[in-house]
Amino acid sequence: TATASNCGSVATITGNPQNMVIGALSGISYPAFSAALAPVALFGLVAVVVIIRIVYRAEFARTVQLTPEVSRGRMHKGQVLKAVVVCIGLAIAFFAGVPVAKAALIGGAILLLTRAIKPERIYREIDGPLLFMFAGLFVVVAGAEKTLLSPDMIASAKNLGLDDVWRLSGFTAVLSNIMSNVPAVLALRPFIPGLE
Known part of the structure; x- marks a missing residue:
């Protein structure tokens, strides 16, 4: 369910932290964001269902009736x-x-x-530690941006071919898996205006 939830969260600005950062920095409207990414989220959900069905096909073939334990809380x-x-x-x-x-x-x-x-x-x-982690993340990324990124370095992003959507997408996917999604979005933020 966590994987399906992650796929579904792609579809809206409020779905996950990196989408909120992208929405805030880009100024894109909520409907436009959802219209662009709902098909991606739907494709991801279908892919999750298909992969789970293939990987756990032996589990689906069982005829044993499972009875889950449900704890009923006060509503x-x-x-x-x-x-x-x-x-x-x-x-x-x-x-x-x-x-x-x-x-x-x-x-x-x-x-x-x-x-x-x-x-x-x-x-x-x-979740206090999570909030502190995000606050620290913003501080560290902003500090790195001020001290490490020169205008020449930002301009060099075009030389890497990042103004091509597919190359930028691939680069972002690799970076997100190295340093996680939110830091990757924050790290790429200074480069994006120069690619337009």
């Missing part, structure tokens, strides 16, 4: 309804052109102001 119907309404409102706001950060802050504020759950329980779910 706050009012909170669930409110979350659904806010999510639908956010989707409408995103596609209507409301800035992503503004819409997300308003949606989060509505959820927090009308809460029926103690704030401490919500705060416990926040």
